[in-house]
Amino acid sequence: MEHLSARIASLSPSATMAMNQAGQDLKAKGVDVINLSVGEPDFNTPDHIKAAANKAINNNKSFYPPAPGFPELREAIAAKFKRENDLDYTPEQIVVSCGAKNSLANVILCLVDKGDEVIVPSPYWVTYAEQVKLAEGVNVILRGAIENDFKVSAKEIEKAITPKTKAILLCSPSNPTGAMYSKKELEEIARVVEKHPRVHVITDEIYEHITFKDKHETIGQFDFIKDQVVIVNGVSKAYAMTGWRIGYMAAPLWLAKACTKLQGQLITGPTTIAQMAAIEALNGDQSCIQDMLVAFKRRKELTMKLLKEIPGIETSDPEGAFYVFPKVSSYYGKSAGNRKIETSQDFCIYLLEVANIATVPGEAFGEPDCIRISFATSDEKITDAMGRMKKAIAELK
Ligand code: PMP
Numbered sequence: 001m002e003h004l005s006a007r008i009a010s011l012s013p014s015a016t017m018a019m020n021q022a023g024q025d026l027k028a029k030g031v032d033v034i035n036l037s038v039g040e041p042d043f044n045t046p047d048h049i050k051a052a053a054n055k056a057i058n059n060n061k062s063f064y065p066p067a068p069g070f071p072e073l074r075e076a077i078a079a080k081f082k083r084e085n086d087l088d089y090t091p092e093q094i095v096v097s098c099g100a101k102n103s104l105a106n107v108i109l110c111l112v113d114k115g116d117e118v119i120v121p122s123p124y125w126v127t128y129a130e131q132v133k134l135a136e137g138v139n140v141i142l143r144g145a146i147e148n149d150f151k152v153s154a155k156e157i158e159k160a161i162t163p164k165t166k167a168i169l170l171c172s173p174s175n176p177t178g179a180m181y182s183k184k185e186l187e188e189i190a191r192v193v194e195k196h197p198r199v200h201v202i203t204d205e206i207y208e209h210i211t212f213k214d215k216h217e218t219i220g221q222f223d224f225i226k227d228q229v230v231i232v233n234g235v236s237k238a239y240a241m242t243g244w245r246i247g248y249m250a251a252p253l254w255l256a257k258a259c260t261k262l263q264g265q266l267i268t269g270p271t272t273i274a275q276m277a278a279i280e281a282l283n284g285d286q287s288c289i290q291d292m293l294v295a296f297k298r299r300k301e302l303t304m305k306l307l308k309e310i311p312g313i314e315t316s317d318p319e320g321a322f323y324v325f326p327k328v329s330s331y332y333g334k335s336a337g338n339r340k341i342e343t344s345q346d347f348c349i350y351l352l353e354v355a356n357i358a359t360v361p362g363e364a365f366g367e368p369d370c371i372r373i374s375f376a377t378s379d380e381k382i383t384d385a386m387g388r389m390k391k392a393i394a395e396l397k
């Protein structure tokens with residue numbers, strides 16, 4: 001008999017991680033699976049960053065770290081905010097964690113009380129709604145329409161705010177849609193937030209360097225709401241460091257202190273060696289970001305071109321990140337043999353089992369009409385996968 005807390009029993013497992021695992025399991029059985037599920041750069045961590053970690057090991061950097069992260073790393077992050085975003089944060093306002101996922105959990109747990117509402121524009125990254133549930137908060141899902149690039153407007157946010165609203169979660173460039181909020185759209189949202197001092201914006205900017213058209217804009221630039229904004233970011237995507245598990249946040253001092261307290265009880269602090277590597281990532285040669293961006297741009301064009309050749313699929317054009325989020329619901333109700341497609345989950349299972357491509361159901365992101373495809377893989381694999389997908393979809397009648 002299981003005796004789990006209600007808190008954990010009601011938590012859904014991460015759908016992105018689950019589909020990644022399903023793809024890997026099938027691969028382990030000898031099936032030639034193309035994995036377009038989990039969102040992680042397929043590049044190796046650049047050599048100069050790995051060298052910094054090796055040096056840290058050789059220099060016996062093997063002791064506990066300070067709870068909010070090493071001062072050198074927090075200084076490097078403050079310098080990054082100045083250099084790249086023209087934002088002024090002191091190192092004391094920065095807390096380093098085990099990935100941006102951990103930073104988000106800290107912020108949500110430190111802000112949200114039981115019954116507090118958190119506005120989550122959908123489609124949203126799978127983890128947001130679950131972390132809000134963990135904090136016993138209430139998710140207020142605001143659905144963005146495909147016609148508006150899945151974005152929500154300041155007006156829609158304003159309508160959703162109630163006396164119980166504690167936070168709004170923004171993600172730009174977006175996982176799963178690749179949509180990006182413009183400076184004008186962010187300023188309009190900031191003007192709404194300004195009217196509600198109890199409302200905080202948690203802005204997830206982990207894909208800030210992966211942009212195909214316009215430059216990334218942050219809502220953190222509007223000084224009139226500076227005390228209400230928390231920026232979450234990390235080294236996972238920009239520097240191909242997903243497994244090193246280093247993320248960070250910049251926040252008002254009171255919130256940074258609270259997150260440090262929480263982290264001191266939960267994880268002590270993020271891994272010492274990984275922090276040394278992150279210092280080099282942020283302070284060292286930045287050309288790796290551009291090199292990877294060239295590949296991501298080319299892969300995005302390729303994915304879009306091939307996807308458009310598949311009938312019955314509608315998609316917005318991603319402006320950033322490395323995902324496309326096509327609408328596939330025109331196939332719901334269709335069958336191939338004894339397989340009937342009713343949901344995005346069915347669609348993804350069909351693609352996995354018939355075409356051997358792993359993708360993620362839109363349901364997990366709050367958008368049941370779509371599926372998520374990650375194009376953070378080679379041109380050859382993208383071409384092969386899109387061909388397989390076209391063929392499998394053609395069987396649906
Ligand atoms: N936010 C978004 C939108 C993401 O896609 C990811 C990727 N896992 C994260 C946060 C977390 O990144 P990490 O924990 O690897 O830093």
Ligand code: GLU
Nearest residue numbers: 014016017037038039175
């Ligand atoms: N952000 C990635 C994704 O959405 C990594 C998986 C995860 O951290 O859940 O696929």
